[in-house]
Amino acid sequence: GAVVSQHPSRVICKSGTSVKIECRSLDFQATTMFWYRQFPKQSLMLMATSNEGSKATYEQGVEKDKFLINHASLTLSTLTVTSAHPEDSSFYICSAERTGSGYTFGSGTRLTVV
């Protein structure tokens, strides 16, 4: 079955530093990946759609300069939170679309900015 690996699962960083989160499709090629943010006890909010070889499409209200997305290959997308602040602390989840199978989600990354 389709497997998406997301790393790291947890990360703590200092305010002002940058953090990179990786999302890999292990057994299929994903031309499109999605990045979501989830606040405690809330639903998932789509941040951006990551397209292999092109610029990401960001949802309204998401700062593209703060949340840098790179989709350099058909199996890897990365989300970099730049100059992180405590309000960026959240649970970030990626998903990849596999044609005919729907969407497979990573296990998420808990980011804590101190």
Add this chain to the structure above:
Amino acid sequence: AQSVTQPDIHITVSEGASLELRCNYSYGATPYLFWYVQSPGQGLQLLLKYFSGDTLVQGIKGFEAEFKRSQSSFNLRKPSVHWSDAAEYFCAVGGGTGTASKLTFGTGTRLQVTL
């Protein structure tokens, strides 16, 4: 714009009892509907999906859901709940696969199972 409503924020059932989680959607065309389950601190696991065909969909872990176009609903059911089913459940709607269509999620229903 597409939207999903899960009216029940929190549901508590006894182990062995039946379960129904409600989901209503708004979508301008034929919807693709999903139910996901999330354990604390974890990603989402797909329980089942509806693309077309039979409106009663079977999923993993004994779950099923019925698509009712006239009611714009896609309720999740399980005849006998197990304690391990306690988790957060999300209903989602999208425009289909192969089109990179965005998923819109409901706010989730937290299921608590009492022994």
